[in-house]
Structures are given as C-alpha cells and as structure tokens.
Amino acid sequence: MRSRVIGAALFGVGVLVLVFAGGLAFVVAPQVDRLPYDLERTQSVAEAPNARFLQITEGRAEVNQATLRSTVTVQPDAKETANLDGPLDGEAVVWLVGQEVIRTDTEDLISAYSTALALDRRTGAARSWDKQWLDTGNDRQRVNYSGQIYKFPFGTEKKTYQIFDRDINATQPAHFVKTEQINGLETYQFTQEIRDATQPLPADRLQLLASQLLPGATTGQIRYSNTRSVWVEPTTGQFIKVQETQRKNLVGDNGQETVILDAVFTYTDDTIARSAEAAGSNRRLLQTVKLWGPIALLVVGLALVIVGLRQALRGPRAAAVDGSVPEPRSGRHAAPVSASVGKPEASAGRTEPAAPPADRDRQQTSDG
Numbered sequence: 001m002r003s004r005v006i007g008a009a010l011f012g013v014g015v016l017v018l019v020f021a022g023g024l025a026f027v028v029a030p031q032v033d034r035l036p037y038d039l040e041r042t043q044s045v046a047e048a049p050n051a052r053f054l055q056i057t058e059g060r061a062e063v064n065q066a067t068l069r070s071t072v073t074v075q076p077d078a079k080e081t082a083n084l085d086g087p088l089d090g091e092a093v094v095w096l097v098g099q100e101v102i103r104t105d106t107e108d109l110i111s112a113y114s115t116a117l118a119l120d121r122r123t124g125a126a127r128s129w130d131k132q133w134l135d136t137g138n139d140r141q142r143v144n145y146s147g148q149i150y151k152f153p154f155g156t157e158k159k160t161y162q163i164f165d166r167d168i169n170a171t172q173p174a175h176f177v178k179t180e181q182i183n184g185l186e187t188y189q190f191t192q193e194i195r196d197a198t199q200p201l202p203a204d205r206l207q208l209l210a211s212q213l214l215p216g217a218t219t220g221q222i223r224y225s226n227t228r229s230v231w232v233e234p235t236t237g238q239f240i241k242v243q244e245t246q247r248k249n250l251v252g253d254n255g256q257e258t259v260i261l262d263a264v265f266t267y268t269d270d271t272i273a274r275s276a277e278a279a280g281s282n283r284r285l286l287q288t289v290k291l292w293g294p295i296a297l298l299v300v301g302l303a304l305v306i307v308g309l310r311q312a313l314r315g316p317r318a319a320a321v322d323g324s325v326p327e328p329r330s331g332r333h334a335a336p337v338s339a340s341v342g343k344p345e346a347s348a349g350r351t352e353p354a355a356p357p358a359d360r361d362r363q364q365t366s367d368g
Contacts, residue, residue, distance in 0.1 A: 003314055033154035034121040035093050041075040045271045046242060047104070051263030054209075054248075055103075055110055061212045063260055066103040068110060070265055073098045074150060077116065080131065084118065092118045092127045097150065112137055113166070117145045124151035124237050126164060134166070138202065147171035152230075152237035156188055163190075167224050168197045180231060183276035185283075187231040187240050199224040199248065210252045213260070217252030222260070224248050233279040240275045241267045 048068040055064050080094040098114040113136045118129035126132075126145035134143040147162035162171040174192035181187070199222040210217040224247070231241040248261035267275070 035119060035124065035151075037076065037078065037081060037093060039074075039076045039093070039095075041073065043074075043271075044072050044239070044242070044275070045268045046070045046072075046244075046265040047268055048263035048265045052259060052261065053103075053110060053263060054260040055108065057108075059208075061209055063213070063258065064103070066105050068101055068263055068265070069104050070099060070101045072150075080116070084129075088118060088127060088129065091122075092120055092129070094118050094129075095150070115143070115166075117149070119149075119151070123153040124148060125153070138205075143169060148174075151239065152190075152232045154235070154237050156232050156234040156237050158188060161190060163192050163228065163230070165192075165194060165226065165228075167199045167226070168194065169200065174228070174230065177229075182231055182240050183273060185233050185240060185276050185280055188234050189229060189231050192226070192228040194224065194226045194228070197224050198222065209250055209260075213250055213258050214252035214254065214256040217254045217256055220250050220252040220257075222248055223251055223257075233276075233283060235283040236279050238275060238279040238282070240279060241272050243267070 047070070050065065051068045052063060052065050053068060055062055074095055074097050077094040077096050081092075084092055084094070094116060095118075096114070096116050098112070100112045101110045102108060103110055113134065115132070115134045117132045118127045119125065120127050125148055128144070128146075132143060132145055133140050135141070145164055147164045149164045152161065158176045160173050160175050163174045164171050172192050172194050174190040177189040177191050179186055180189055201222060203219070206219050206221065210220040214220060226247070227245040229243045230239055232238065233240055243264065243266045245264045246261055247259070249257050250260050251257040
C-alpha cells in the first residue's frame with residue numbers, strides 16, 4: 001500500500017512538471033522576446049577623432065577640426081505607451097531618444113536632437129504613430145519613422161534590413177556582411193551605404209551657410225554620404241557596436257562647395273563592453289526560458305512519471321508474491337509432502353526397521 005501511495009505521488013508531481021514545461025514553452029516563451037515596458041534608461045557613446053565639422057556660434061558659421069563625442073540616450077515613455085490604442089495597444093512601446101554631439105576639447109555643443117517614436121515590441125522596427133515628432137533645435141516637426149533605428153529584431157537573420165537615417169528622413173538597405181566575435185559574443189555585421197543624398201534643411205539656414213562659407217553664393221544644398229555598419233547580437237537584436245563614416249558637402253548655387261563634416265564615429269570601448277554584457281545576459285535569459293528550461297522540465301517530468309508508474313505497479317505484484325509462500329514443515333529434515341506419499345514413517349530415535357504387525361502380535365501372546 002505504501003509503495004502505491006508513493007508511486008501515485010511521484011506520478012502526480014511528474015505530470016505537474018510536464019504541465020509547467022508546456023506552459024513555459026508555449027505560453028511564457030513567446031512573450032519574453034519582446035521589448036519590455038519597464039526598460040531602463042540606457043546611453044551609448046561614440047567618438048570621432050580628428051573630425052572636421054561645422055560649428056555655428058552666435059550666428060557665425062565656421063568649419064573646425066577636433067575630436068567629437070556623440071551620446072545617445074534612450075528611455076521609455078510609460079505615459080504615452082499606456083495611451084496607445086488600436087493595433088499598437090500591447091504591441092508597441094514609445095521611446096524618448098536624445099542625442100548630443102560635443103567637441104571634447106572645449107565641451108562646446110555642436111548639434112543635438114530629441115525625438116519620440118513607437119517601436120514594435122517584437123521586431124524593434126518603427127510603427128506608424130500619429131504623435132511621433134523630431135526636434136533638431138530649431139522647431140519640432142512631424143516625421144514618419146520606418147524600418148530599424150535603434151534595435152534589430154529578436155532572432156535577427158542573415159538578410160537585408162531597412163535602417164532609417166535621420167539626416168535624409170528615409171530608410172536605406174543594410175546588407176548582411178559577416179559574423180564576427182566581439183567580447184565573446186557572436187555578432188552579425190550589417191552595412192548600409194548612403195551615397196550623395198540630399199539632406200533637407202530650412203531655406204533660411206541654407207542661405208546663412210552659403211553666404212558665410214561660399215562667397216558669392218546665395219543658397220545651396222547639403223550633399224550627404226554615410227557608410228553605417230552595425231554589429232548585432234542576433235538572439236536579442238541589440239546593437240553591440242556601431243560605426244558611421246559620415247561626410248557632408250555644402251554645394252552653393254554658384255558652383256562652389258566645401259566640406260562641412262568629415263568624421264568616423266565609433267562606439268567607445270566602454271560602450272561596446274556594456275552593450276556586450278547586457279546582450280549576453282539577455283541572451284542567456286531568453287535561451288533559458290525558450291530552450292533549456294522547457295527541456296530540463298520535460299526530462300524531470302518524464303523521469304518522475306516513469307518512476308511513479310513503476311513504483312505504483314510494483315506494490316500489487318509484491319503482495320501477490322508474498323501470499324503464495326507455502327506453510328512451514330514439521331521436523332528438521334522433513335521431506336517434501338510429495339516425497340513421503342505411500343512410504344512408512346520412520347520411528348523417532350530408532351535406527352532398525354520396525355517389526356511387521358503380525359510379529360508384534362505373536363510376541364505379545366507368548367509374553368502373556
């Protein structure tokens with residue numbers, strides 16, 4: 001009876017563990033590879049040594065040379081995320097993003113922008129949202145974000161993705177190049193090439209730049225090129241390293257032109273290390289929930305079910321075997337019952353054979 005109770009208990013626990021394994025694999029796992037609502041504020045820093053750049057100070061424009069540092073800050077907007085409705089409800093998060101570029105020798109601010117956008121929680125791509133905006137310091141304007149911007153999808157593949165470029169307000173393809181180990185993580189490198197595109201600027205600003213930098217010009221346009229490479233941890237879609245080779249030329253209406261930006265921005269070693277550490281931790285968590293956790297629970301659950309069944313079935317068989325044991329025989333050397341049938345019993349303590357009954361009667365008569 002005790003074996004049956006123990007077996008039933010093990011079987012029940014095993015079934016419960018199998019239910020947990022299924023829930024982890026089919027209910028919890030599909031929800032973990034999504035952008036969280038409570039994302040912590042993050043910063044990434046890139047530097048461009050010996051960059052050539054446009055600096056405007058009190059309305060005066062000039063081209064200088066120094067090391068530039070770009071800092072991008074990302075933080076979630078919980079209030080706007082909670083107000084999302086329709087197809088965005090539960091499927092998107094709103095991020096507030098800001099960037100500042102300074103020259104490291106004087107700490108002067110060279111450029112800055114801030115923006116709000118909605119991102120798909122699974123793919124990391126921009127979603128259409130009627131409240132998204134971009135502020136470059138002059139005024140806040142509407143912008144139609146699309147494609148990847150600050151993150152790649154969970155489960156990034158070796159294919160071409162569209163990356164949004166803020167300077168041209170459009171997406172351009174980023175092609176898979178190769179895999180590369182960075183700080184112990186396997187990453188996918190994607191490269192986007194933008195060649196001789198036009199950067200839209202307000203007319204009054206173009207007139208100011210042209211009049212000060214291109215004598216004789218009354219207006220002009222900005223011709224922009226950028227080779228952007230991103231190294232992505234594929235399980236999480238997080239950026240581990242980013243490098244941008246940027247070049248901008250101011251081309252006047254009189255045929256003159258001048259370089260107003262020539263810089264190679266690359267994530268600092270500290271940013272790369274922090275990004276790799278965060279991505280590695282998130283990758284292990286995702287693999288535990290989606291793969292190793294369900295497998296471990298499945299193995300444990302099956303083992304408990306099998307042991308429980310064996311223990312429960314063993315009890316009745318053991319009882320049946322115990323009930324078939326024969327009764328004990330009398331005498332130290334008693335022969336089996338089947339061996340004594342039809343044979344006379346031996347007298348205890350005598351070694352000679354017993355006398356026949358007729359001889360015993362004659363002996364008693366003569367004695368009498």
